[in-house]
Amino acid sequence: MSAYTFFSTHRWEILSTTLEHLELVLISMAIAVAIAIPLGIFIVQRPGLRTVALGIASVFQTIPSLALFGFLIPIPFIGGIGKRTAVVALVLYALLPILRNTYVGLTGIDPAVLEAATAMGMTPGQVMWRVRLPLALSVILAGIRTATVITIGVATIAAAIGAGGLGTFIFRGVAMVSDAVILAGAIPAALLALLADGLLALLERRLRVS
Amino acid sequence: MTANPPEISIQFNEVKYRVHGTTAENRAAAQGYTGRYAERQVLRPGKRKPEPSLWIAGQKAEAQGAGDTQGRVLIANISLEIHAGQTVVLLGRSGSGKTTLLRLINRMLEPTSGEVLVQGRPTTEWNPFELRRGIGYVIQEAGLFPHFTVAENIALVPSLEKWEKPRIAARVEELLRLVGLDGEDFAARYPRQLSGGQRQRVGVARALAADPRILLMDEPFGALDPVTRAELQREFGALAKRLGKTIVFVTHDLREALLLAARIVLLQNGKIVASETPQEFLKLQDAEVRAFADSLNGNSDGNRAAKEQVAPERRPGGQPW
Numbered sequence: 169m170s171a172y173t174f175f176s177t178h179r180w181e182i183l184s185t186t187l188e189h190l191e192l193v194l195i196s197m198a199i200a201v202a203i204a205i206p207l208g209i210f211i212v213q214r215p216g217l218r219t220v221a222l223g224i225a226s227v228f229q230t231i232p233s234l235a236l237f238g239f240l241i242p243i244p245f246i247g248g249i250g251k252r253t254a255v256v257a258l259v260l261y262a263l264l265p266i267l268r269n270t271y272v273g274l275t276g277i278d279p280a281v282l283e284a285a286t287a288m289g290m291t292p293g294q295v296m297w298r299v300r301l302p303l304a305l306s307v308i309l310a311g312i313r314t315a316t317v318i319t320i321g322v323a324t325i326a327a328a329i330g331a332g333g334l335g336t337f338i339f340r341g342v343a344m345v346s347d348a349v350i351l352a353g354a355i356p357a358a359l360l361a362l363l364a365d366g367l368l369a370l371l372e373r374r375l376r377v378s
Numbered sequence: 379m380t381a382n383p384p385e386i387s388i389q390f391n392e393v394k395y396r397v398h399g400t401t402a403e404n405r406a407a408a409q410g411y412t413g414r415y416a417e418r419q420v421l422r423p424g425k426r427k428p429e430p431s432l433w434i435a436g437q438k439a440e441a442q443g444a445g446d447t448q449g450r451v452l453i454a455n456i457s458l459e460i461h462a463g464q465t466v467v468l469l470g471r472s473g474s475g476k477t478t479l480l481r482l483i484n485r486m487l488e489p490t491s492g493e494v495l496v497q498g499r500p501t502t503e504w505n506p507f508e509l510r511r512g513i514g515y516v517i518q519e520a521g522l523f524p525h526f527t528v529a530e531n532i533a534l535v536p537s538l539e540k541w542e543k544p545r546i547a548a549r550v551e552e553l554l555r556l557v558g559l560d561g562e563d564f565a566a567r568y569p570r571q572l573s574g575g576q577r578q579r580v581g582v583a584r585a586l587a588a589d590p591r592i593l594l595m596d597e598p599f600g601a602l603d604p605v606t607r608a609e610l611q612r613e614f615g616a617l618a619k620r621l622g623k624t625i626v627f628v629t630h631d632l633r634e635a636l637l638l639a640a641r642i643v644l645l646q647n648g649k650i651v652a653s654e655t656p657q658e659f660l661k662l663q664d665a666e667v668r669a670f671a672d673s674l675n676g677n678s679d680g681n682r683a684a685k686e687q688v689a690p691e692r693r694p695g696g697q698p699w
Binding site: 278280281283284285286287288289290291294299302303377 | 484486512517518519521534535584594
């Protein structure tokens with residue numbers, strides 16, 4: 169069976185699997201952003217916490233993805249087989265790029281600008297919301313972009329623990345020794361990653377203040 | 379109580395500075411204050427009569443950064459009085475403590491003992507944000523907000539003070555005219571679309587936005603090319619005379635000091651070595667004074683420089699802002 173015939177006969181299944189994959193990515197990214205950006209803001213003024221937070225985030229990033237899924241399965245409440253475990257793992261993976269870029273973006277601002285802001289009577293909160301965050305936005309977005317691309321890739325492996333998504337095709341294709349089935353998972357996953365990368369790069373450029 | 383109570387005054391026997399932001403430390407430091415609390419002065423607006431506006435007095439000051447328990451002596455034996463409407467130039471080499479002195483006035487730094495009085499009230503008793511909004515601040519390279527337009531930059535303090543929008547717009551327009559940027563579409567431009575001199579003009583306009591009584595300037599023209607610098611010095615000198623603000627101006631350039639100052643305060647290793655009018659200053663025999671005087675023209679022709687100071691408005695090409 170050629171890849172083309174498989175694609176045309178299974179197009180609805182491929183589409184729904186792609187959407188399932190996308191859902192997995194979007195949920196994970198939303199949670200990761202909701203954790204990493206506030207955490208990044210929080211650690212800017214707290215050197216002790218900064219080392220701990222960035223250290224922990226780095227550790228998760230270092231664990232091989234399949235191993236991380238494996239580690240999570242026996243853990244009660246967040247573990248087990250299925251989507252929930254996959255989301256937890258994907259969130260842990262996405263944390264570091266966003267957290268690191270948030271921190272770097274917020275601290276990499278011209279000291280003269282920050283001095284002027286303080287000297288003109290801005291409160292620390294106003295400096296954060298009106299100066300630091302707007303200036304760090306493109307750097308933070310670059311982190312989100314990296315994390316998104318990573319998450320789209322790692323999410324294919326989530327199929328191994330029953331989370332669904334495009335990995336299902338890949339694993340099935342490997343078992344069936346069928347290139348067509350493998351490609352049915354691999355091509356949409358690659359396109360998804362390229363598309364996300366391109367769109368976020370575009371947004372990042374629009375937000376950049378030089 | 380003095381006949382002319384100071385608008386700002388600083389007094390201390392021993393002072394340690396901490397960078398603002400470590401609130402708990404600052405509060406503890408404030409307990410150590412021993413200086414005299416001058417009575418709060420009520421100045422009627424528009425009053426231009428010279429009177430004590432700022433005075434700094436003390437013997438020892440130390441700076442303390444985060445984690446630095448020893449503290450470094452930054453300024454010592456400081457005794458200084460600045461009158462309302464007067465331009466005082468703090469002159470000195472790099473690291474002489476002039477910026478430290480400046481940053482004491484708007485509580486960017488806090489003394490751990492002694493006191494800095496602004497309008498008769500210790501800076502540590504002021505709400506720091508309120509205090510700073512009432513003091514204009516101009517730094518080298520302007521420190522403009524790159525994500526704000528020129529108009530938004532100038533409007534910053536008024537917007538923090540929650541002025542009405544039409545009032546802010548009118549004020550921005552007025553200030554752009556004042557600093558000579560009323561032509562073209564400067565208001566809508568971003569700082570990166572301006573030249574260095576134009577950015578510095580915006581910096582001055584931003585500092586003047588809420589009509590502060592005091593203006594602090596830290597080498598504002600230091601990063602400009604010589605021609606633009608001379609132009610801005612001249613124009614600013616004229617502007618300063620017209621506005622009648624109390625100005626504390628930090629520089630390492632004696633020429634600039636002679637041009638702008640009513641009084642030059644020379645700092646060396648954190649100590650005041652001279653505090654004189656420009657004319658008197660050049661007559662002093664102190665080694666550090668001579669060193670600065672010699673830097674003027676490559677010779678010690680102080681008289682010529684003094685003449686230039688007396689009549690800056692007669693210099694060719696001078697335009698009022």
